[in-house]
Amino acid sequence: MLEISGLHTGYGEKRVLHGVDLTVGEGEVVTLLGRNGAGKTTTLKAVMSLLPAMEGEIRFDGRPLKKVKTYDLSALGLSFVPENRGIFPSLSVRENLELTRSTRREVADGWTMERVFEFFPRLRERLDNGGSQLSGGEQQMLAIARGLLLNPKLLILDEPTEGLAPIVVKQIHERLMELKKAGLSILLVEQNFGFATTLADRAFVLGRGEIQWSGPSGDLRGESEIQHRWLGV
Amino acid sequence: MLTDPGYLFVQFLNGLQFSMLLFLLSVGLSVTFGLMNFVNLAHGALYACGAFIGYSIAVWTGSFWAAFLLAPLAVCVIGAVLYGVLIRQVRSAGPLTQVLLTFGLIFIFLDAFRVIWGDLALGVSAPTLLATNIHIFGQTYPLYRLFLIALGLAVYLILWLALERTNIGAMVRASVDNAEMASCLGVNVERLFFAVFCTGCLLAGLAGVAAAPIFSVYPGMDLEILIPTLIVVVIGGLGSLKGAIVGSLLIGMLQTFGQVLIPQLAGSLSYILLGATLILRPEGLFPARAH
Ligand SMILES: Nc1ncnc2c1ncn2[C@@H]1O[C@H](COP(=O)(O)OP(=O)(O)OP(=O)(O)O)[C@@H](O)[C@H]1O
Numbered sequence: 001m002l003e004i005s006g007l008h009t010g011y012g013e014k015r016v017l018h019g020v021d022l023t024v025g026e027g028e029v030v031t032l033l034g035r036n037g038a039g040k041t042t043t044l045k046a047v048m049s050l051l052p053a054m055e056g057e058i059r060f061d062g063r064p065l066k067k068v069k070t071y072d073l074s075a076l077g078l079s080f081v082p083e084n085r086g087i088f089p090s091l092s093v094r095e096n097l098e099l100t101r102s103t104r105r106e107v108a109d110g111w112t113m114e115r116v117f118e119f120f121p122r123l124r125e126r127l128d129n130g131g132s133q134l135s136g137g138e139q140q141m142l143a144i145a146r147g148l149l150l151n152p153k154l155l156i157l158d159e160p161t162e163g164l165a166p167i168v169v170k171q172i173h174e175r176l177m178e179l180k181k182a183g184l185s186i187l188l189v190e191q192n193f194g195f196a197t198t199l200a201d202r203a204f205v206l207g208r209g210e211i212q213w214s215g216p217s218g219d220l221r222g223e224s225e226i227q228h229r230w231l232g233v
Numbered sequence: 234m235l236t237d238p239g240y241l242f243v244q245f246l247n248g249l250q251f252s253m254l255l256f257l258l259s260v261g262l263s264v265t266f267g268l269m270n271f272v273n274l275a276h277g278a279l280y281a282c283g284a285f286i287g288y289s290i291a292v293w294t295g296s297f298w299a300a301f302l303l304a305p306l307a308v309c310v311i312g313a314v315l316y317g318v319l320i321r322q323v324r325s326a327g328p329l330t331q332v333l334l335t336f337g338l339i340f341i342f343l344d345a346f347r348v349i350w351g352d353l354a355l356g357v358s359a360p361t362l363l364a365t366n367i368h369i370f371g372q373t374y375p376l377y378r379l380f381l382i383a384l385g386l387a388v389y390l391i392l393w394l395a396l397e398r399t400n401i402g403a404m405v406r407a408s409v410d411n412a413e414m415a416s417c418l419g420v421n422v423e424r425l426f427f428a429v430f431c432t433g434c435l436l437a438g439l440a441g442v443a444a445a446p447i448f449s450v451y452p453g454m455d456l457e458i459l460i461p462t463l464i465v466v467v468i469g470g471l472g473s474l475k476g477a478i479v480g481s482l483l484i485g486m487l488q489t490f491g492q493v494l495i496p497q498l499a500g501s502l503s504y505i506l507l508g509a510t511l512i513l514r515p516e517g518l519f520p521a522r523a524h
């Protein structure tokens with residue numbers, strides 16, 4: 001479904017990625033792990049066409065994304081929940097969600113507001129609050145809910161557990177597990193090793209701008225050398 | 234005189250009328266600024282365009298209302314052409330390039346006005362329907378000026394509804410907050426920016442043609458209004474409708490009453506307010522983007 005091959009990119013003169021290869025299959029949950037500053041977010045930005053690929057290629061459903069603009073990706077089925085969650089503070093919770101109305105991928109039996117509220121009941125209570133009045137956990141739920149309303153084929157999450165209380169992390173884990181069971185493909189960037197490896201089918205470890213290890217995430221739990229060297233676990 | 238309530242009320246109306254003019258000009262400038270960090274110093278020149286084109290249409294057709302409707306549209310088209318030919322190319326260039334380019338445009342427009350319309354001040358008369366005086370508190374007041382106040386308030390109301398109550402308005406606010414995130418959700422921010430830019434040009438043209446019966450029309454009229462407009466944008470805060478209206482009211486009233494009450498200081502009052510705002514609230518009173 002998503003194929004990244006030989007990706008080089010960075011910021012101006014500064015190269016961050018030197019040939020990243022990563023794939024996400026249909027219905028698969030894949031996690032991308034790495035230390036602070038390893039280039040995980042940079043990889044996701046390249047996928048979302050927010051950064052141009054200097055070398056290499058990114059394909060989605062077999063289609064090269066090189067010339068595709070960021071704003072056309074939602075219609076192709078890519079949904080991105082960024083690390084700061086990207087909630088619009090000037091918009092109410094309802095408006096944050098309804099923004100997707102005219103830009104989402106139209107599918108039979110897609111996500112509706114009602115389904116989203118069943119999934120995250122907390123959001124229904126906060127509907128008329130401003131985006132900036134939510135707690136961190138609520139913001140994360142809103143960001144995921146908004147991402148789902150686009151009816152994605154692939155949901156991309158950048159550190160969804162960052163700064164959240166353990167109980168909220170557990171809730172988010174349950175919700176993502178449910179999405180996985182429903183067959184949604186997910187690309188998950190995480191620092192929380194346990195969270196990521198219990199959700200994901202496969203894991204990629206990023207270090208020095210390249211993939212240092214990849215394989216079934218169950219195997220990674222046994223690789224203490226890799227964990228120590230590239231993740232500092 | 235200063236204790237005469239009728240006189241003060243007339244000054245209040247004058248202040249309100251000037252505020253509304255500032256609002257029509259500053260709102261487009263502020264929202265384009267907030268949306269894309271793009272500052273268009275030629276915004277005042279578009280205001281003058283509205284006045285000059287309005288003058289010519291009024292002369293040709295003999296109807297102020299024809300000018301009132303067509304001049305803003307013409308300015309909107311000029312804005313769209315400017316955007317396509319010049320502004321789009323410097324969208325990702327730094328602020329210095331943008332300031333220099335739009336500053337240069339001011340002089341190009343100035344010369345164009347001189348060549349086409351000459352150096353002399355031109356007069357546009359108010360439409361017959363509104364060319365009377367009304368009596369308030371024992372004072373006479375031109376009905377046309379009241380019309381301008383109503384026009385400003387109506388535009389405010391329409392913009393408020395468009396921004397706060399429609400999906401496109403929500404997209405504009407979202408893009409001002411965080412353009413990258415908006416584009417990840419499928420919003421074509423560049424196209425939105427173009428639409429907002431053209432709306433701003435339309436309103437500048439509207440301000441120009443509406444101001445023509447009050448001030449005369451002459452090359453350089455734009456520079457006089459550009460400075461207070463920029464002050465409004467900075468005081469109000471970038472990108473917000475509320476900031477534009479509150480800033481306009483503050484500067485409009487301050488300038489009007491300043492001239493009446495403390496004429497020796499009138500010229501510097503706006504700058505004093507600007508300085509105070511920059512020290513106390515550097516982002517303006519109601520910046521759209523939360524930090
Ligand atoms: N806008 C930018 N301009 C210049 N350098 C940047 C920019 N954003 C990130 N970097 C640099 O690129 C490198 C990779 O950053 P990136 O954000 O991709 O890391 P990350 O793996 O997501 O880290 P974290 O876990 O802290 O989120 C870092 O060295 C960072 O300093």
Ligand SMILES: [Mg+2]
Nearest residue numbers: 040041042083
């Ligand atoms: Mg990151």
